Amino acid sequence: WILFESFFFMYNLVGCILVFSCLVSAVPNGKLPNILMVLTDDQDIYLGGSEHQPKIAKLLVENGVHLTNMFATTPVCCPSRSSFITGRYLHNIHMTNNSIEGNCSSTAFQNGPEKHNVATYMHKAGYATAYLGKYLNQYGERGAGEGVKHVPPGWTFWNALKGNSRYYNYTLSVNGKAEKHGDDYQRDYLPDLLANRTLGFLREHAHDPFFAIVATPSCHDPTDPAPQYAEAFNLTAPRTPNYGKYNTDKNWFVSHLGGVMPKPKQEASDWQYKRRLETLLSIDDMVERFVNLLEQQGRLEDTYIFYTSDHGYHLGQFGLMKDKRTPYEFDIRIPGYVRGPGVPKGKKVDHVVTMMDFAPTFLDIAGVAKPADMDGQSMMQKLKKDDAEGGHRSFLIEYHGEHTDRPPAICKGIWQPGMACWEVGPSMRRTPPVYPGPNVCSCQDDTKNTYSCVRTINQTDDNIFCEWVGGFHEFYNLKTDKWQKHNHYQQLPDGAKAVHQHQLERLKHCVGKECVE
Numbered sequence: 001w002i003l004f005e006s007f008f009f010m011y012n013l014v015g016c017i018l019v020f021s022c023l024v025s026a027v028p029n030g031k032l033p034n035i036l037m038v039l040t041d042d043q044d045i046y047l048g049g050s051e052h053q054p055k056i057a058k059l060l061v062e063n064g065v066h067l068t069n070m071f072a073t074t075p076v077c078c079p080s081r082s083s084f085i086t087g088r089y090l091h092n093i094h095m096t097n098n099s100i101e102g103n104c105s106s107t108a109f110q111n112g113p114e115k116h117n118v119a120t121y122m123h124k125a126g127y128a129t130a131y132l133g134k135y136l137n138q139y140g141e142r143g144a145g146e147g148v149k150h151v152p153p154g155w156t157f158w159n160a161l162k163g164n165s166r167y168y169n170y171t172l173s174v175n176g177k178a179e180k181h182g183d184d185y186q187r188d189y190l191p192d193l194l195a196n197r198t199l200g201f202l203r204e205h206a207h208d209p210f211f212a213i214v215a216t217p218s219c220h221d222p223t224d225p226a227p228q229y230a231e232a233f234n235l236t237a238p239r240t241p242n243y244g245k246y247n248t249d250k251n252w253f254v255s256h257l258g259g260v261m262p263k264p265k266q267e268a269s270d271w272q273y274k275r276r277l278e279t280l281l282s283i284d285d286m287v288e289r290f291v292n293l294l295e296q297q298g299r300l301e302d303t304y305i306f307y308t309s310d311h312g313y314h315l316g317q318f319g320l321m322k323d324k325r326t327p328y329e330f331d332i333r334i335p336g337y338v339r340g341p342g343v344p345k346g347k348k349v350d351h352v353v354t355m356m357d358f359a360p361t362f363l364d365i366a367g368v369a370k371p372a373d374m375d376g377q378s379m380m381q382k383l384k385k386d387d388a389e390g391g392h393r394s395f396l397i398e399y400h401g402e403h404t405d406r407p408p409a410i411c412k413g414i415w416q417p418g419m420a421c422w423e424v425g426p427s428m429r430r431t432p433p434v435y436p437g438p439n440v441c442s443c444q445d446d447t448k449n450t451y452s453c454v455r456t457i458n459q460t461d462d463n464i465f466c467e468w469v470g471g472f473h474e475f476y477n478l479k480t481d482k483w484q485k486h487n488h489y490q491q492l493p494d495g496a497k498a499v500h501q502h503q504l505e506r507l508k509h510c511v512g513k514e515c516v517e
Contacts, residue, residue, distance in 0.1 A: 043309035064339025087359030096400035119154025133215035165217035225278035258319035304340030401449035
């Protein structure tokens with residue numbers, strides 16, 4: 001019995017040592033690495049929206065990894081951001097869209113999935129945690145719990161934007177207290193304010209491990225660039241091979257609202273394209289300032305810096321004037337850059353990574369086990385692998401369309417019940433130089449634009465299979481049809497249709513490990 005006890009003691013001791021050594025190996029030098037996440041809004045990669053940030057190209061891409069297969073699992077703000085902070089698919093956080101009714105920052109969300117957001121684990125692991133900028137579209141609004149008094153659990157420094165993206169004339173929740181801002185560039189321009197406050201947080205916690213998320217409004221509407229960048233570009237939206245055409249064989253929303261765009265809509269899209277790029281120059285500066293301070297503090301080599309957007313964007317593709325919310329590549333592909341301890345420099349990694357993979361990645365860095373109900377998976381092994389060829393993954397894209405009850409007068413004759421339409425023009429006249437063209441109607445969503453898709457990338461396949469409410473299907477082979485010009489669902493053999501449908505139904509109801517394909 002004594003021998004057995006001795007053996008049992010030694011067995012457990014060895015086990016503890018092994019576990020401890022694994023944790024230390026995940027944490028360089030036995031210290032918790034720092035984590036800094038920069039999250040932009042609506043930044044595409046398919047239309048060149050990430051090609052005009054030279055500082056980020058040098059500091060993150062050349063000194064880190066470029067994730068070439070980075071995807072949003074839902075192409076709209078609030079649901080994508082909720083997946084980002086929880087590591088879960090949309091169907092597992094019971095959110096449908098950007099509205100309170102769709103569970104965006106509702107009391108049900110606050111009392112449910114938000115209680116287990118990634119910061120709760122990081123704070124317990126020993127991190128000083130900070131969230132600055134846009135959170136969820138309905139955060140702080142009427143009907144969203146206690147309004148700006150609400151501070152989600154886990155965050156020790158909270159500077160969150162009330163409502164949707166703005167650059168001026170906004171309200172912040174500063175640790176639960178409302179702070180109103182005006183339209184003075186030096187005092188109020190939100191991208192610069194977020195940069196300054198993040199730098200202050202880094203200085204305050206110069207000797208503490210930190211986990212900070214900086215969520216910028218750039219390059220979301222109303223696309224107000226900083227004055228020094230207001231005329232930086234003279235560019236037009238890319239006339240991609242699917243610009244203004246190839247809409248007729250697609251779902252009701254695209255086939256009904258797409259097609260050749262009239263000249264005023266083209267001009268409005270072109271104006272917004274340049275303005276989007278100009279707002280992102282401030283984020284280029286922001287990243288440089290972060291890197292410079294971390295280098296001065298001697299912490300740059302112990303800090304992971306991540307960069308991505310909540311989803312992509314379109315400007316004229318299939319004749320859809322502007323927005324996101326569709327399952328096509330321009331709306332679901334997003335920039336993905338990482339630098340940090342052990343991350344190769346100047347390397348492209350083709351492994352598939354999604355927005356819901358960030359939460360388990362952060363936990364992995366902190367040495368925290370992934371909860372069973374997290375659907376995403378850590379990207380750390382993918383980042384550091386020598387053999388980083390080709391992603392091998394199938395994942396779900398899901399979205400629930402929304403509508404506006406009262407369309408603007410300019411949309412009369414276009415709007416139908418179930419559609420979501422807005423007037424484009426006024427928001428592009430808030431900061432000089434102002435948009436010179438006429439206002440136009442832009443219908444960007446419809447309740448019939450509700451779908452689930454399986455996106456597959458492996459050694460042999462690169463495709464997407466989608467089903468819309470009502471039973472309409474689309475299928476694209478991205479190897480031969482990069483711009484998704486032709487819906488090939490009808491040409492699929494019945495057996496292939498059945499296989500794709502079975503996979504879709506399984507992913508639509510998956511939880512945790514079941515979601516790994």
